[in-house]
Amino acid sequence: MVQRTLTLDHEQRRTRVAAQLIAQPPPATTPVAANRTLHDAAHKETLPGRTVRAEGAPATGDQQADEVYDWLGVTFDFYNTAYGRNSIDGGGLPLVATVHYSVDYDNAFWEGSQMVYGDGDQQIFKTFTGPLDVTGHELTHGVTQYSGGLDYNGQSGALNESVSDVFGSLVKQYHLGQTADQADWLIGQGMFTDAVNGVALRSMKAPGTAYDDPALGKDPQPAQMADYVETDSDNGGVHINSGIPNHAFYLAATTLGGHAWEKAGRVWYDTLTSKKLPSGADFVTFASMTYATAGTLFGVNSTESDAVREAWATVGVKVT
Template sequence: MEAVPAVLRTGVIPLALQERLTEERGAPLDFGWPRPLAARARRATRTRDSVGDAGFVILDAQHEDSADLDRFAVARAEGEDEVSDAAVNRVYDGIVATRKFLSEVFHRQYVGAEGEQLTVVVHYAEKYNNGFWNGEAVFLGDGDGAVFTSFGQGLEMAAYHLLAGLPELESLTYFGQSGALNTSLRETFGLLVKQYALGQTAEEADWLVGAGLLAPGIKGVALRSFKAPGTAYDDPVLGKDPQPHTMDGYVVTGRDNGGIHMNSGIPNRAFYLAARGFGGHAWERAGRIWWEVLTSGQLGVEPEFADLARLTSRAARARYGDGQRGAVIDRAWSRVGLPPAESPRRTPSA
């Protein structure tokens, strides 16, 4: 399997969709991806000289397509007042909401690796239709205004990108089912960040990733839907949302890193069904079980969907017993074609 550049592995827009946009619109999308510039040791101290001991810093690329962070001015750092740039303030709010959620709900005091300063770059490149983590920082484009708007808006989008640096997620192989689980877990906790900030229950939440990301005129409501994978958009330019909602629709492909952004719809729906099955706030029961499994080390580096199904089922029964509440997870996974008690590891074949 050919090595995939880090930025391709973590972009929120699938490469196949970017290719489609290039074909349909003749848009000058840049595929000359920045490469990781440094190891963790350098990343941890990159901007401390200019912003002291701030836990995070937001840089302004001013539409440059460089990955050299030293070229960018500091737009706002932790603890500083609002600025006139709305994109900077939205990202700042997203970082604060993500850190607050992890701290108050899961008692995790850091987003990336412990002790590291978070760096987010806004206004990356010209009309850039994506956001990504390159191993050193999060880069967010402003969108072209015709298909996508700013990739810095939406609490769930900010959290999705920030969580790419979470050590437990960085360790997952970003291809096939393990890559789809990485995508799904980041989107899951991203939505929980939004729901926690808004005080929403599982019944009240919209369960949309990237609501507001599609530009006016594009036929769709979001980038992805947990409640109904495959229905987020249906547009002449974007095409139809390709996500399956059960294993019967599993997409076998070498594109999109083995279909990571497509097949993530299956575990996404399983989480939605579990959260609705428990009722109340999704972070209190389903979210806690998913987090417990993620941080337990039991997933390994190349888990399949059946592994997450089995481990979350086991965690639910350990917490709630074998009664109705303990069986909520089993019912959720069964509805997407992965009953935990009888799901061997398997990768569908063509």
């Protein structure tokens, strides 16, 4: 009896292995998959906090932790599918995130090795975990970091911010299956409470129009180099002047049409990850490199490289 069972098992195993070989030929390379871990800071500021969900584990029931788990997965999938990038560092970096950071914290940030999300104060901000583009924006700070970085002040800092907005918006467009003309090109849509007069934090389509509120003031983003804001706050206005390169990307993407991550996004991604982009790049340097990248990808006098040059020219940045 014992012998018979062993024999049967052996046969079953052989059959099963044979079936697997037919159904699933071994992949040429190891398949890549997100490796996510969610933590809860329980309103303290110690990172990473208590582990609440590991990769593959069922939903926690905590809406914020589960939203972030999903958005980390979508962002991972976007970078992998669109650009063949395995996670933030290109080498399968585990994705770690902490929710419920601090008290009434109106922010989310990339800490250098993990994501951190506040709950929002519920007066101005109702959520930082709800909109996918927030997670896309923050993880892209990690991509920029692992690509050699863009110094976080002045024009290079505004480029760092803009690149995060660009890919934050592209992750959302990818998730929704939108073409450039269907996208809202907004950053942070759905974050404000109903008390705030505004649709989002930033608009790549029309910088300076995202909000106009008695308490918050008016969206200060320029769309033109002529309106570049010189300031000492916010590391030289990195969240203000990002409007200029944001609008250049919008113009290139809508001129080219289709899925924005395929052409304009590919040009920006290849420029960011070329290892040739100086960390102190100014707008002209970055613009010129996107133009060169478009030429390499699509041809020197191609529709694509012309669109990139024209987009920068329209915002007052002349490629060299």
